[in-house]
Amino acid sequence: MPLFHRRTDEERQRDEEQRRFQDQAQRDQQQSVASLEAGGLPVAATRRLQEVSSRQRLFTSDLSVDEFLLVKAAGFHPITQVTGSSIYHVGWQRLPGQSVWYRQSEELEVVTRAWNEVRGRALGRLRQEAALAGADAVVGVRVTFQRYDWGHDLIEFNLVGTAIRSISGPHFEEPVLSSLSGQEFWELYQAGYMPAGIVGGSSVFYMAATPQTQWSQSWFGSVFNQELQDFTLGLRVAQHRASTRAYDESRRLGATGIVGMRIEQEQAEYETEINEGQKVTDMIFSAHTLGTAIAQVADRPVPATTPVVVLRK
Amino acid sequence: MSYDPNSLVGVPEHGQERIRRARQAEQRGFFTSDLTVNEFLLVKQAGFDPLGLVVGSSIYHIGYQQSNWNQNQEMGVLTQAMYHARELAMTRMEEEADQLGADGVVGVRLDVGRYEWGENLAEFIAIGTAVKHHEGQLHRAPNGRPFTSDLSGQDFWTLLSSGYRPVGMVMGNCVYHVAHQGLRNFFKQIGQNQEMPNYTQALYDARELAMERMEAEADQLQAEGIVGVQLQERSHGWGSHVIEFFAVGTAIVPVRADHEIQQPTMVVTLND
Numbered sequence: 001m002p003l004f005h006r007r008t009d010e011e012r013q014r015d016e017e018q019r020r021f022q023d024q025a026q027r028d029q030q031q032s033v034a035s036l037e038a039g040g041l042p043v044a045a046t047r048r049l050q051e052v053s054s055r056q057r058l059f060t061s062d063l064s065v066d067e068f069l070l071v072k073a074a075g076f077h078p079i080t081q082v083t084g085s086s087i088y089h090v091g092w093q094r095l096p097g098q099s100v101w102y103r104q105s106e107e108l109e110v111v112t113r114a115w116n117e118v119r120g121r122a123l124g125r126l127r128q129e130a131a132l133a134g135a136d137a138v139v140g141v142r143v144t145f146q147r148y149d150w151g152h153d154l155i156e157f158n159l160v161g162t163a164i165r166s167i168s169g170p171h172f173e174e175p176v177l178s179s180l181s182g183q184e185f186w187e188l189y190q191a192g193y194m195p196a197g198i199v200g201g202s203s204v205f206y207m208a209a210t211p212q213t214q215w216s217q218s219w220f221g222s223v224f225n226q227e228l229q230d231f232t233l234g235l236r237v238a239q240h241r242a243s244t245r246a247y248d249e250s251r252r253l254g255a256t257g258i259v260g261m262r263i264e265q266e267q268a269e270y271e272t273e274i275n276e277g278q279k280v281t282d283m284i285f286s287a288h289t290l291g292t293a294i295a296q297v298a299d300r301p302v303p304a305t306t307p308v309v310v311l312r313k
Numbered sequence: 314m315s316y317d318p319n320s321l322v323g324v325p326e327h328g329q330e331r332i333r334r335a336r337q338a339e340q341r342g343f344f345t346s347d348l349t350v351n352e353f354l355l356v357k358q359a360g361f362d363p364l365g366l367v368v369g370s371s372i373y374h375i376g377y378q379q380s381n382w383n384q385n386q387e388m389g390v391l392t393q394a395m396y397h398a399r400e401l402a403m404t405r406m407e408e409e410a411d412q413l414g415a416d417g418v419v420g421v422r423l424d425v426g427r428y429e430w431g432e433n434l435a436e437f438i439a440i441g442t443a444v445k446h447h448e449g450q451l452h453r454a455p456n457g458r459p460f461t462s463d464l465s466g467q468d469f470w471t472l473l474s475s476g477y478r479p480v481g482m483v484m485g486n487c488v489y490h491v492a493h494q495g496l497r498n499f500f501k502q503i504g505q506n507q508e509m510p511n512y513t514q515a516l517y518d519a520r521e522l523a524m525e526r527m528e529a530e531a532d533q534l535q536a537e538g539i540v541g542v543q544l545q546e547r548s549h550g551w552g553s554h555v556i557e558f559f560a561v562g563t564a565i566v567p568v569r570a571d572h573e574i575q576q577p578t579m580v581v582t583l584n585d
Contacts, residue, residue, distance in 0.1 A: 032518065042517045044517070058536060061538065062541065062544070064541055070574075072572060072574075073577070085516060087512040089507050090506060113506060117506070160544060187579065303578070305578075306578055308580045308581070309584065310584050
């Protein structure tokens with residue numbers, strides 16, 4: 001290239017076009033972030049789904065062939081895959097103060113709220129996407145939550161499912177979400193049930209060790225077999241609160257029950273000093289529940305089942 | 314890459330030898346396949362004969378792209394590389410199938426492998442079983458290539474008996490750089506419970522782009538839909554901030570108007 005290269009019109013046009021493209025991308029990104037902050041969807045998702053609902057032909061689904069055909073047999077047709085996700089920063093949590101005289105156990109409010117909120121936001125986006133696609137329901141929702149290397153205080157909650165539209169089945173004003181497989185959806189529909197929504201709850205509970213447990217942690221006490229009643233109780237409380245939240249949500253949806261409820265739990269030891277040099281190990285219990293609430297739409301008997309022996313697993 | 318049914322470019326000598334032998338063996342009615350017994354019988358019942366195992370692979374050098382430390386952006390060079398390499402592998406597999414006179418390939422597995430001996434190298438490999446219809450009904454894709462599908466033999470049978478057929482595997486990908494958090498933002502969120510709209514937007518966008526590209530491919534094949542979509546999220550050794558989203562599924566077209574299936578019955582297996 002000569003030192004004084006005069007750009008041709010074509011080159012100038014190309015640069016201009018590229019700049020325009022980048023500007024557009026930048027604008028889209030800003031708009032997406034603003035929309036996400038308000039709990040909405042990014043621009044790319046809105047655009048794709050509007051296109052999906054305007055076009056009749058092509059559908060996408062992560063349903064297997066069997067599931068696809070069973071969903072069709074129940075009178076529904078797949079429209080598109082829908083996703084909902086949220087990445088959330090967990091704030092600073094004050095742990096209950098401890099002393100020799102007074103040991104406090106309580107639900108860790110900030111962390112608990114973070115978990116409940118991240119799930120709510122992801123589910124909200126999934127529902128919005130399904131509504132944009134003109135769906136009556138979402139089936140086969142798979143849930144993943146993970147942490148990335150680039151943030152220890154971050155939770156990602158991620159949902160992927162297939163939006164379906166009713167052809168000869170019942171219609172819904174707002175799309176109902178479910179983590180049912182195509183097979184399960186069909187089975188329930190045969191028996192007169194429809195999903196009412198995905199429900200869940202989380203609870204993170206701090207349990208302070210009682211004197212009995214402290215004694216068992218000491219060198220002498222570690223010899224004996226014994227139940228640690230405080231920790232048993234702590235785990236139970238976390239599970240109970242997580243389930244109750246899911247149950248309350250299902251009541252609000254007017255459901256008759258919850259199927260396929262999963263309870264996941266984690267515990268972490270937390271060492272604290274209550275007196276000079278006296279260390280105690282307390283526990284933090286987390287419980288997360290997630291299930292599909294169902295509602296009866298027709299009074300039909302459960303179809304007869306046949307027992308079979310499969311010759312090969 | 315343009316498609317040439319008679320081409321064996323990129324297939325090594327031993328591969329060509331294998332194909333020649335498979336073609337001879339085919340006349341005797343001999344085949345190799347990675348189908349299980351159940352799959353084999355179902356594929357036969359669906360009207361197809363397996364011909365042989367077909368493979369396509371490509372070892373690809375993935376270029377380098379500088380990312381902006383604090384910007385969410387697609388890494389075009391990497392996206393292109395990952396897509397092109399997969400396409401090469403798929404095309405070579407299709408060409409092998411064509412050499413065997415196949416109508417299509419079922420049970421395709423598409424994998425990416427990395428080796429210790431090459432930092433920027435990745436091996437892309439596609440393996441499947443080539444099949445041909447008994448009565449010579451044409452089952453190709455509209456672009457003349459043999460059909461491909463990652464469906465199992467069972468799924469293939471069910472799909473055909475319900476009045477659909479696969480036309481091709483469709484895929485889309487997107488390599489995306491997730492911005493690092495700036496110092497100002499870091500201070501703003503210290504101790505706060507809040508959503509991270511920047512990160513959410515990055516992963517959301519990348520996923521949408523991959524899905525959109527897959528849908529565009531299916532549109533080109535004039536498909537009615539895509540079943541069995543898998544959405545993979547991997548960071549192929551680019552560091553934690555660069556992530557590839559890869560969407561792949563089987564595009565299907567109807568062969569008749571009604572898709573009624575026999576009313577299924579519920580069964581309880583007495584196996585444990």
